[in-house]
Amino acid sequence: MDLSQIKMVVTDMDGTLLNSSHQVSDRFFELFQALKNKGILFVAASGRQYHSMVSKLDSIQDDIIFIAENGALIKKQEEEVSVTPINQVLKGELLQIVDGIDGAHAMLCGKYKSYFDTKSIVSLEQLKEYYSAFEIVDHYGNVDDEIIKIAVYHGVSAEEYIYPQMAHLESELKVKVSGKNWLDLNHLDAHKGNALGRVMDAQGIQPNEVLVFGDYFNDLEMLQLVEHSFAMANAHPDVKKVANYETTSNNEFGVETILEKLV
Numbered sequence: 301m302d303l304s305q306i307k308m309v310v311t312d313m314d315g316t317l318l319n320s321s322h323q324v325s326d327r328f329f330e331l332f333q334a335l336k337n338k339g340i341l342f343v344a345a346s347g348r349q350y351h352s353m354v355s356k357l358d359s360i361q362d363d364i365i366f367i368a369e370n371g372a373l374i375k376k377q378e379e380e381v382s383v384t385p386i387n388q389v390l391k392g393e394l395l396q397i398v399d400g401i402d403g404a405h406a407m408l409c410g411k412y413k414s415y416f417d418t419k420s421i422v423s424l425e426q427l428k429e430y431y432s433a434f435e436i437v438d439h440y441g442n443v444d445d446e447i448i449k450i451a452v453y454h455g456v457s458a459e460e461y462i463y464p465q466m467a468h469l470e471s472e473l474k475v476k477v478s479g480k481n482w483l484d485l486n487h488l489d490a491h492k493g494n495a496l497g498r499v500m501d502a503q504g505i506q507p508n509e510v511l512v513f514g515d516y517f518n519d520l521e522m523l524q525l526v527e528h529s530f531a532m533a534n535a536h537p538d539v540k541k542v543a544n545y546e547t548t549s550n551n552e553f554g555v556e557t558i559l560e561k562l563v
Contacts (some may be wrong), residue, residue, distance in 0.1 A: 313346040334563040347478040371495030372448035372542040384490040408526040410445035450485040455558035478518040493521025
């Protein structure tokens with residue numbers, strides 16, 4: 301594996317760059333400075349909201365590119381590069397479906413604030429980890445913000461309990477199981493692969509010059525886009541089939557291990 305041509309590193313966050321305690325290692329920040337010194341760009345790509353991503357990468361936020369909400373929002377140095385909102389006509393239908401799934405809770409994700417209804421309050425502590433900027437509303441019908449994603453949480457398994465109820469919408473939306481407990485609904489064009497493609501085009505970077513790390517279904521498109529694609533050891537088995545390489549788990553510094561080789 302020849303990494304000498306790499307000009308950009310892209311990593312998912314939860315289950316990838318973050319450990320199971322949702323922390324970024326001190327070693328990563330040391331390696332980031334080495335990447336910066338070599339002129340290698342860094343992109344954080346997550347299903348998280350923008351503010352939540354910044355809270356994890358605050359000290360380097362001015363030096364990196366953020367792909368948030370699965371690609372629905374791209375930001376660089378506080379500048380909005382791209383926004384891809386969800387089809388607002390579908391919002392009511394989607395919320396009605398979620399309401400019929402036992403144990404499922406929907407969140408409306410605007411560009412910079414997420415909205416929880418009173419049903420979601422029971423899961424508020426879990427939700428705060430991923431949505432640091434939020435507002436609790438009595439009814440989602442009262443939200444007039446531009447929505448870029450609907451996130452659906454299930455305490456047991458999103459793949460088992462939510463996805464089967466949403467799969468029929470895949471011709472109209474991106475329906476992605478983004479983690480054990482999460483399913484995300486985005487515009488068809490709002491996915492990490494499309495967003496990364498835009499960033500690569502803007503920077504004049506080719507697929508063989510990018511290193512990508514991921515662990516779940518919402519990472520598939522960006523893993524398929526590049527030559528140096530890495531699945532984490534803790535990744536979903538179907539993600540491992542798509543990635544060209546594998547590294548150790550997020551709790552065993554899988555991203556840092558490869559970055560060590562790069563720098």
